[in-house]
Amino acid sequence: MEQWISILKLSHQWQFPEVKSLALREIEQLYIEPIKKIVVYHAYDVDRDLLSASYTALTVREEPLTLEEGLELGIETALQLARARELARGAKKVGARGPSTSV
Numbered sequence: 001m002e003q004w005i006s007i008l009k010l011s012h013q014w015q016f017p018e019v020k021s022l023a024l025r026e027i028e029q030l031y032i033e034p035i036k037k038i039v040v041y042h043a044y045d046v047d048r049d050l051l052s053a054s055y056t057a058l059t060v061r062e063e064p065l066t067l068e069e070g071l072e073l074g075i076e077t078a079l080q081l082a083r084a085r086e087l088a089r090g091a092k093k094v095g096a097r098g099p100s101t102s103v
Helices: 002-013 017-028 034-043 048-060 067-073 075-097
Strands: none
Touching (some): 034 048, 048 075
């Protein structure tokens, strides 16, 4: 995995789109922890659509982001994930008990 990430980095730096595509095809076949995958893909300007599963995994997991994870992801991504987690948990509560009908 680390070798393919190095190839991704260099192909991004040197603007070799074919090599970058090859590296991404290989990386997509491997399991990478969601945080690491998000950080790597953001760093090398990879299509964010490829991160849907990683974003979802962090949104639905029981544990909130740690301080270290938030720092690694960067403030914008960490805040967006925190918001998504809040929205997902709010939807669970509404779905479990029904919408609030207080007047």
